Amino acid sequence: MQPKISIIVPIFNADQHLEECIQSVLNQTFSNFELILVNDGSEDLSGEICNNYKDKDFRIKVIHQANEGVSSARNKGLEIAEAEYVAFVDSDDWIELTMIEELYKSMTETTDLAICGLQKVDKKNNVIYRTSFKNLTKINCSFWEEEDFYVLLHSYSLFQPVCKLYKLKTIRDENISFNANLNFGEDFMFNINYLNYCENIKITDKVLYNYRSLGQGLSSTFNLTKAFSFSCTKDSLLKFAVSNGVFIGKSKEFIINNTLQDFSSCINQMFNSNMGREEKLDGIRIMKKSRSIESFKSSKEYRDKYRSLFFLIEKDKYFMWYLYSKIKRNISIMSIIKKKLMSINIGKF
Numbered sequence: 001m002q003p004k005i006s007i008i009v010p011i012f013n014a015d016q017h018l019e020e021c022i023q024s025v026l027n028q029t030f031s032n033f034e035l036i037l038v039n040d041g042s043e044d045l046s047g048e049i050c051n052n053y054k055d056k057d058f059r060i061k062v063i064h065q066a067n068e069g070v071s072s073a074r075n076k077g078l079e080i081a082e083a084e085y086v087a088f089v090d091s092d093d094w095i096e097l098t099m100i101e102e103l104y105k106s107m108t109e110t111t112d113l114a115i116c117g118l119q120k121v122d123k124k125n126n127v128i129y130r131t132s133f134k135n136l137t138k139i140n141c142s143f144w145e146e147e148d149f150y151v152l153l154h155s156y157s158l159f160q161p162v163c164k165l166y167k168l169k170t171i172r173d174e175n176i177s178f179n180a181n182l183n184f185g186e187d188f189m190f191n192i193n194y195l196n197y198c199e200n201i202k203i204t205d206k207v208l209y210n211y212r213s214l215g216q217g218l219s220s221t222f223n224l225t226k227a228f229s230f231s232c233t234k235d236s237l238l239k240f241a242v243s244n245g246v247f248i249g250k251s252k253e254f255i256i257n258n259t260l261q262d263f264s265s266c267i268n269q270m271f272n273s274n275m276g277r278e279e280k281l282d283g284i285r286i287m288k289k290s291r292s293i294e295s296f297k298s299s300k301e302y303r304d305k306y307r308s309l310f311f312l313i314e315k316d317k318y319f320m321w322y323l324y325s326k327i328k329r330n331i332s333i334m335s336i337i338k339k340k341l342m343s344i345n346i347g348k349f
Contacts, residue, residue, distance in 0.1 A: 003034040003059070005100060006086045006168065008077030010038050010070045014091035015045040017212065022053050024094035030101035035060045036077040041067025046091070071178035071186050074161070078171060086168045088161040092212040099208035103165040106202035112141075113198055114165040115157055117207035123214070130207055131155040131163075139201040149246040153254045158195075159188045163209035170197050184226050185233030192240050222269040227283035230266055231290035234259045238292045259292050 007025055011018060025035055037050045037060060047064055054060045063076055074088060085107060089095060099116060106114035120129040133155055139148045152158050161178075170176070176193045179186050241247040241255055266287060270280050287293065 001032065003032055003083040004085065005030070005033040005104060005165070006036055006077070006081035006083040007033050007089060007100070008036045008038065008074055008081065008086060009089050009091050010040055010073030010077070011042060011046050011050065011091040012040045012067065012070070012073070013042045013044045013046060015042075015049060017092045017094075018046055018049050020094050021089060021091050022049075024096075025089060025100075026053075026057060026059075027097055028095075028100045029098050030104055031059075033059060033100060034081070034083060036063070036081060037061070038063045038065065038073040038077050040065060040070065040073040069180055069183075071180040071182070074178050075180070078168070078177065081168055084168060085165050086171065087165050089209075090162055090211070092214060093162065094210050094212075096208040096210070099163075100165075102204055102206065102208060106204065107165055107167075108202075111200050111202050112167055112170060113194065113201045115201065115203045116163050116209060117205050118157075118160075118163045118209040118211055119207045120211045120213050123212075125212075128213065131157065131205075133203050133205045135205070137203050137205075139203070141195065141198040141201060144244040144246050146246045146249050146251050149241070149244070150249070150251040150254060153251060153258075158191050159185075160211075161187050161190055162211065166194060170194065179232075182225070182229040182232060183223075184229040186229070188233050189236060192236050195240070222266060222273045222283065223275065224279065224283050224286070226266065227286040230262065230287050231292075234262070234292040235290050238295065255292075256296050260296065263287055263293060 009021065009025075014021075022035070022037070025033075035057075037053070039047045039050050039062065050060075050062045050064075054062045061080065063080070065073070065076060078086065085104070087100065087103065103114040103116055115133075117131045117133070119127050119131070122128055134151055136148060136151045139145075139152075157163070171194070174193070174197050176190065176197075178190050182189065237255055237259075238247065241251060247255065267284060270283055273280070275283070
């Protein structure tokens with residue numbers, strides 16, 4: 001029987017949580033799916049775990065490849081997928097029993113993307129974040145409303161491929177894939193490219209996906225590829241928002257704040273890296289020349305708000321910005337510690 005849904009799991013050294021992830025998929029109330037496990041050159045027991053599960057369940061396909069990165073692994077899964085719809089699950093995460101069923105019920109001929117709620121948990125499974133769609137259940141992508149776009153931005157739904165159901169035909173017909181040349185924002189680029197071919201989006205506010213935060217992402221190692229990735233993703237976000245008439249109101253504020261905060265984080269991470277001086281400067285120049293940064297510099301409102309950042313980068317005083325932000329962060333931390341100490345002392349009397 002032809003599967004209705006292909007569920008793709010990219011895997012790299014995930015043996016600690018992999019069985020929980022796989023089992024959460026196999027236990028789904030919706031059973032007509034194929035599970036594609038892409039072992040991306042793991043050096044732990046992940047490959048063995050994949051093979052063991054494949055022997056137990058005919059719905060499982062396993063691919064073993066040299067380590068090429070998560071984008072390559074997802075693309076490989078898309079190449080061999082045979083179903084009408086496709087979902088992505090990360091190997092450290094797990095999904096609720098009804099996630100696939102509820103997303104599948106949301107899909108119709110005119111629905112191109114189904115999204116459910118997500119919660120982020122720490123290493124001890126404590127919930128640190130939950131998405132909120134503010135009662136938004138449907139989006140007409142032919143006539144974007146600024147408030148709808150803001151909800152997607154604020155929920156961070158555009159920045160990850162999980163907790164979603166896509167049409168595989170659209171992905172293949174429009175040649176949409178994960179850009180393996182990016183090491184930051186590749187998930188966002190996939191979603192933005194896909195949204196260009198969507199008519200309608202269905203949303204359920206139910207939290208059906210559990211995302212395990214392991215402290216990776218933008219704050220990890222900085223290099224020139226990340227600088228290029230920053231420019232590419234931020235410019236694409238700005239272009240999409242402007243072309244769809246939603247670079248206004250709260251969406252505009254979110255995009256500018258998000259871009260400048262990430263720009264600042266990249267500068268800080270760069271100075272903590274082992275890159276040479278010229279390489280660091282090259283990285284900053286790449287980001288500085290991005291369309292989004294140039295555009296925001298001309299906005300008086302945000303130029304005033306980020307006066308210190310713009311002043312120092314225009315003067316090429318990048319290390320000064322790094323020191324300034326570090327001092328500012330330490331002052332903030334000390335303020336929090338001071339408040340806690342005061343509350344402890346007050347509690348004694």
